[in-house]
Amino acid sequence: MSRHLSSLNRWCWLPLAIGLLAGCQEDSPLIPESPPPPPHDVQLQQLAYLSGAFPPFDLFQDYLYYLGPTDLVILDLGDPANPDETGRLGFSPGAPNHLRISGNRLFVQLAAPDSDFRIQMFDLGNPADPVFLGEFPLDHSLSDLTVSGNTLYLTSNGNLVPVDITDPADPVVGGSFPSASYPAGLLAATGDGLYVHESLVVAGGGNWGVPSYHSGLSSWSISEPMNPQHAAYRDSLPYMKSFESDGPLLIFNESSKLRVWNPTTSSNFRVGGMYQAWPGVIHGFDLAGGFAYLALGETGIQIVDLSDPVNLVGAGSHDRGSGAVDLAASDTRLGSRNRLGDLEILDLSSPATPDF
Numbered sequence: 001m002s003r004h005l006s007s008l009n010r011w012c013w014l015p016l017a018i019g020l021l022a023g024c025q026e027d028s029p030l031i032p033e034s035p036p037p038p039p040h041d042v043q044l045q046q047l048a049y050l051s052g053a054f055p056p057f058d059l060f061q062d063y064l065y066y067l068g069p070t071d072l073v074i075l076d077l078g079d080p081a082n083p084d085e086t087g088r089l090g091f092s093p094g095a096p097n098h099l100r101i102s103g104n105r106l107f108v109q110l111a112a113p114d115s116d117f118r119i120q121m122f123d124l125g126n127p128a129d130p131v132f133l134g135e136f137p138l139d140h141s142l143s144d145l146t147v148s149g150n151t152l153y154l155t156s157n158g159n160l161v162p163v164d165i166t167d168p169a170d171p172v173v174g175g176s177f178p179s180a181s182y183p184a185g186l187l188a189a190t191g192d193g194l195y196v197h198e199s200l201v202v203a204g205g206g207n208w209g210v211p212s213y214h215s216g217l218s219s220w221s222i223s224e225p226m227n228p229q230h231a232a233y234r235d236s237l238p239y240m241k242s243f244e245s246d247g248p249l250l251i252f253n254e255s256s257k258l259r260v261w262n263p264t265t266s267s268n269f270r271v272g273g274m275y276q277a278w279p280g281v282i283h284g285f286d287l288a289g290g291f292a293y294l295a296l297g298e299t300g301i302q303i304v305d306l307s308d309p310v311n312l313v314g315a316g317s318h319d320r321g322s323g324a325v326d327l328a329a330s331d332t333r334l335g336s337r338n339r340l341g342d343l344e345i346l347d348l349s350s351p352a353t354p355d356f
Helices: 014-018
Strands: 048-050 057-060 063-067 071-076 084-090 095-102 105-111 117-123 131-138 142-148 151-156 159-164 184-190 193-202 212-221 229-234 242-246 249-254 257-261 274-276 284-288 291-295 301-305 313-318 324-329 333-338 343-347
Touching (some): 057 095, 071 095, 095 142, 184 242, 242 284, 284 324, 291 324
Parallel strands (some): 142 184
Antiparallel strands (some): 048 343, 071 084, 142 151, 193 212, 249 257, 257 274, 301 313, 324 333
């Protein structure tokens, strides 16, 4: 699943998190970067192709979900050469502008004409026919969300907000928790740990009047789910663009590098695997089946094996030509959107040797 809020999943780690600040110095030893994977001079087999300015999308099993102006469209990719529209969910009042899949639940944000926002929740037990579970209001637009147990955590208006969804028909929205330093954005959670990416762009704040960018990572204890406690903050992460969690691991997109950190085994942010994407910049990435899939623009797609988090290995690549800028993965399918907005579907049934 992708981070499209893009890519709407995410440790007994609190003592280590307290040491995050102390252990994350710039002069900490780095694991050597892995060499770039060899190029694969192959042509992409079009299992499915959707042309045009394709809207935000996500994948679950063999199904593709994307937002229309007033509805959610569901495509069955069981026969990817002939995608079949199995249904549409209409929304009123309000226009859907954000979707995210976490676990087997689908979350959609609706923006009403009066600038109010609502989050609607759906069960994907039957992926072809999502079942409405409940909804709750928001005063400000959603930045990101993740689910840990029966608690949904979201960032909105720069703050962290927990929501008890034990009974999704009657969700309880908790208090608003200010971020540590900068406005809160992306989230990742596993077990008793929650990680929040904070960032701020200051117009004219840099040299020669150029904008300055401030970025950091805060860690929170969620042993009391509705009362998260700030534990530590790691400043000066200027290259962090996005991150995801995979089991006990945090995987970071640092512009041209993919970094893996396991906070359950080390409080040092820079002790872990690093993969140099080459050439190009990582526009987006997603995780599935122990692999990371990187969208590198005109360079295409690169695949990274995460089975050894300290020694990341390139597992394949493909030159898509038109430029991969956004990805969403399920266990069986990979959706790749290019600069033109066209969407292609790949088969991930054998991820080490994907069906290009």
